Each structure stands twice: as structure tokens, then as C-alpha cells.
Amino acid sequence: MEKPRIATTSLAGCFGCHMSLLDIDARILDLAELVEFHKSPINDIKAFDQHCAVGLIEGGCCNEENVKVLREFRRNCDILVSVGDCAIMGGIPAMRNLVPLEECLQEAYLNGPTVFNPSKRIPNDPEIPLLLEKVYPCHEVVEIDYHLPGCPPPADTLWEALGALLKGNPIELSYELIKYD
């Protein structure tokens, strides 16, 4: 039987959730037995060319490229999981939602106390994706099937949830795995 494929991505995140995934330690070998990694920063596959069973999304959407990638994931994965607080509610990047976009850019590139920018230009290469007016949680852009909270969700949480998904079982996480205070 063909192994189920999974894909992962980090949008407006810090890769902490991916680090947490790697934190499953030696179990990563079991995971590799169970699944085949498709598009993911872990193996550096850049584009979808096959359909995947599960897509893990880290981070929310802060720019147009995030939106594009997230929509690709939606089209190419049966199940999408928002992993971690940024994907679920915008997280730290969404703190900028309180400030108008123009002011954000000026503070970051011109006025901030630690800015060194002799050219006084705000980066504007055509290659740079345009920012969204605010940071969106993933479920406001595409339909998301599951949410795994945590900053990051602990490795055991990811392991249990992924295992259940791949086996087609309901995700039943014990209290310890979703307790954060």
C-alpha cells in the first residue's frame, strides 16, 4: 500500500512549530515509516505535484504569498491542520494589527530607534510579496479542519494528533497535551 503523504509549511510563523515537530526525536524514524513527506521545508520540496492526505500549517497569513501557499495547500490536501497559535489566531505577528500598515513600515524601516537605513527607503522590490492590511488566522482565508493550539504545540501533541489522523481515528488528546497554563 502506498504511504499517505503529508505536507507542511511555515507562513507568518517562526518555525518553532516545525522545531516542535522535530522534537518527536527518534520517533521521526517511525513517522518516516508511516508517511511520505511531500512539500515541506523539512525536505525542501517546493511545489505540489501529488495530492496529500494531511497538510500542517504553521503561522497565519501576513502577505499575499502566504495566501497563495495556503490556498495551494487547501487544494492539495484532504485535511488541513492549523498548528500553533499563529496559524490559529495570528499570534505575535498579529500584534501589528493594532497599528496602521503605513505606520508599521515607517517604524520598521525609518523611525525605529535601532534602524540603520541610510537610503531612507522602504524595501519595495517587485519580488517582495505585498503585505496584507492585517495578519489573518488561517481559518479566515481557507477552511481549516483541525486546530492544534500551543506556542508551539508540544511534540507529543503533534505526534498523537498526527498518528490519529493518519490512522483515521478521532483526535483524543489527554488534558496534559492541551494544557498551557
Next chain:
Amino acid sequence: MSETLKETVGEVCRSVEFDRSRMIDVVREVQKRYGNVSGEAMELIARELKTHRVEVESVVSFYAFLSEMRQGKVVIRLCNDVIDRMHGADRVLAAFEEELGIRVGETTPDGEITLTTTACIGMSDQAPAALINDVVVNHLSSDLAREIVWELKQHGNPALLVKNLGDGNNASELVSAMVKNNIRHRGAVILSRAATGQGLETALAMTPAEVIRNVKTARLRGRGGAGFPTGMKWEFTRAGSAAERVIVCNADEGEPGTFKDRVILTECPDLMFEGMTIGAYAIGASLGIVYLRAEYAYLKRFLESVLDRRRSEGVLGRGICGLEGFDFDIRIQMGAGAYICGEETALLSSCEGVRGDPKNRPPFPAQKGYLGLPTSVNNVETLCCVARIMEHGPGWFTALGSEQSAGTKLLSISGDCKRSGVYELPLGIPLRELLKLAGAEDAQAIQVGGPSGQMVGPDAFDRTICYDDLSTGGSIMVFGPKRKILEVVDAFLEFFVEESCGYCTPCRVGNVLLKKAVAKLISGKGSQKDLAYLQSLAETVKKTSRCGLGQTSPNPVLSTLENFRSVYEEVLVAGEAGLQHDFELSRAVSQAARIAGRTSAHLHP
């Protein structure tokens, strides 16, 4: 200024004998005199009543009729209930705004007039209506709104706006209101005859236990909406060894579309007070409180005069009807504009001079109510029924109405019908018959029991109005064939968002999310998944909220999902599955595109 404020606050606090539990009276009076309760006033009140400023502030910030910001000498509160909107309240509001030169929520620069909107003021049968200070103006139009503003600018006295007095006691000197009773059908129990006092006499000839037994035999259930058996409530309140007990009349008729208590308070106050006195005798109470909603303040002087008369007649006060040892008196507690205070434990909080937060149950008010005393809270109409049951006997009462639901019910019908008003009809009447009486046979949907009730369509018109089928505290709203059901749902949710007390998260946050979810569907961007989400969210809010408000606020959603599923399915989006269609990339990047001076590279992914 400061000195006079100090004197005024001192005087007001003295008038309630520095009783902290009368805080609502104190802040209402300060608000009335100054147009606000300033921070300085709060400090002074706190000092006089020996409490903390935060206690005063929490009250002032809670109630709609109180404010820390100074309001105009005249406050126009236009009712923005769904029925009023159907009758053109939006146009009236626009006219007020234009004529006053301010937006809703603002005060004219000269500090004279404030314009604001408010939830149902109990005038749905004469909508659109507004409160101008305590004065009710009804049947508004944009022309009338302009005239009102013009007049207020001349004399600044809302009382002079009263032109044509209403019928019945509305025309009496102490009420002097333009309000119409709109009594369309007088039933046997309440509206057919004036109070005789016979019920009280009969009751006093019995033992309290016998009175309670009679009320139980009559199978009287609460008329406010919840339908709890009155006799049982009284028995619970009487049980135990408390030295003092309290009976409270809930005249905080706030469920939108309900205005039957307004008519009782205007036309049958004696019957209500009589029932209350019987209740006091039955449970052994010496204190009675009528909690009168702020919107009905125009009835206060009249009700006080009725109480005075009853005292002089010996049917209130010490040794009632010559019965040695039966001392009972009633005071009127004004509300300050909060729907939640219709919920009995929130009402008691309000009577105690704090925010109208519901309390945890148990203990139930019957065990520990007003200031910790066993308390029975009964609806205005329930108490009227009690007086008649005592007068004519329980058998007479049970012969009226249906097998399971005894007696008559006052129904207030409004909306798209020819004859809106109050109907007293036997319980068990089929909805279809009611609609025929009101001239609403072509109705598309009927909201039974107000926003917290349920919406039913023509396939349910043969169902009956009673406790076991379509239960209502009195509100029947009619929506004609052209009304948009989802917009009605949206308006109801807006009401609940506004009126949630904010104590528990499911209600405070859940209602906002429900409204957002419905708005998404209305905008045509919702998918089948959004429908499922709406359903599950509504169920969560219902199951997890702390009090009746949040436990019923999802009802407009749940009952329309069940009875009007097609109106939701008609607006579902046709686009690609899996995407959220209310997210528009072009709009989301438009600011950045303007700042960068270039277009998006991913607009067509």
C-alpha cells in the same frame, strides 16, 4: 460647582437613609439632575454610602440610562427594535440626525439634546416610538421627528410634546401620555372587569397554606415566560424559618415585542397590587417591591398614587383589611435600562443596588433572594391571575384555557398585522386563530416569545399557544411575506450582543461570533460548512452560558435553521470549495499596493 455637587449627593443619599442597597435610586437621581454621574460624583456617592468608587462605577457603566459622560438636558432614545425598524425607525433616526446636526450617540454642541437608540421600549404596537426623557412619543415619522426637534429647540420641555392623550388611564392627569392601550380582546381573567378587592378578602379568610393550595389547584404558572408553577414557588419561599420574606413583582417587561404589562400597569394596577398582597399573605412577606423598568417611568407617579390610595383604604400597610399582624407595604424600584434585569436573579441584584448580574443558582431566590431573604419574584400578569383565582375559585380558572395550561394569557401582537395590540385569550388557542384575529393571515413567519423564543412558519400555524407547545411571555411578532428572515435573525443577535451582561464568555463572545457568522451568510459568502459551524456554535452558547440570556439567545438561529432552512441555503456561496469567500485578496493588499506603488503579483492565484 463642586460644593453644590457635594450637597446634592449628600441630600440624595440622605433621602435613601444612606442605604447602599438603594444605589440605583441614588445614581438615577444624580443622573437626572446633572445629566451624568461624573467621576467626582461617584467618589462622593461612594463616601456617603460607605462603599468603594468602583462599586458606584460598575453600576453607572452597566445600565443604559446612566452615563459618566454628560448627556443633554433632553435625551432622545429612539427604539431600534426590529418591529420599529420595520415601521421606518431608520428614516426617523436619519431625520433626527439631520435636524439636530449630530450623529446617533452624540450631544448637540450647546449641550441641550442627546440622540441615542435603545432596545424595545414596550411600544411595538405604536412603532416607531421613542422616549424623550420619560415622555413616550409614538407613531413617529420623519416629519414628526423634525417637528419634535424644532419644538424642543423652542422650549426644551419634553412634557410639552404630549399632544393627543391616549385612551383609558393614559389620559389621566398622573400619566398624561400619548400611549395607546390598543386592547383588542378582553378575556375573562384580567381585562374584562375592574378589580373588586374580593380576592384579597377571600384570601385573608383562609390560612396562608390554603391560599397556596388554591393557587396550586388552579395550576397557575408564571406568565413572564419561564412558566414555573406559582403555588410551588410560594411554597418554597414560605418553607424555612426566616423571620422576613419578600415578594417582588417583575415589571421589567423587556423581551422585545412584549407590551402587555404596560397595559396592566396602566389599566389594572389594583388587580396587580391585590395579587401581590395575597402573595405576601401566602408566603409571609412584609416587604413588596415592584421592579419597574426605566422605560415605563412615565407610569411611576400614577402607580405611587394607586399605592397611596390603597394605603388609605386599608388594603396596604399595617393590619391589612383589619387583620391584626398582617403588615405589608410595597415600594417601587426603578430600573435603569437593562434587559437582563428581567431575569429574576439579575433583577434582585439590581434591587440590591449593584450591577444587574445574574446570580448563581442554587440558592434559588425562594431560599436566598433579596438581601439574602427568601423571595418570590412573580410577573405582573401572574399576580393579577392570583387575585382573580382567589375571587372566583381555582375551578373557575382551570375551566378557562386548555387541559395542561389553565387560564388566559395576555398576548402582545405587533409587526405586519392589521390590528396590533393586546389580546387576552384562553391558553391553548391555535396560532392560526390568533393571526386571524390580528389580521395577519398572510404571515411568512411568527416569532413567538420574543427574540429568546422561537420563529415558526405557516406549517406551525395549527400549533397552540400554551406552556407545552408554543410558549410565550406575551410577545408575538408577525413578519409578512416580504420580510427577510435572516435580517430579522441578525437584528435579534444585535440585541443580544448589546444586552449580554458580559459576565460569562460563551454569551459575551459567543453572541458576537453568532452575529458575525450570520452576517457572513447574509453577504452571500457563506458555505455549507459555515452553516454547520453556525449550528454548533449556537448549541455551544446555549449549553454553556450562565443564565437565561445566553441559554436562549441562540434560539433565533436554531429555530430558523430548523424551520426556515431554505432561506439559509438560498444564500450559500457557489464558488470554489474550501476557500473562505469573505476573504478578498485584492482588498487585503490594496493598502500595501498603494504604499508600494505597484500591483499584486498573486491576485489571480
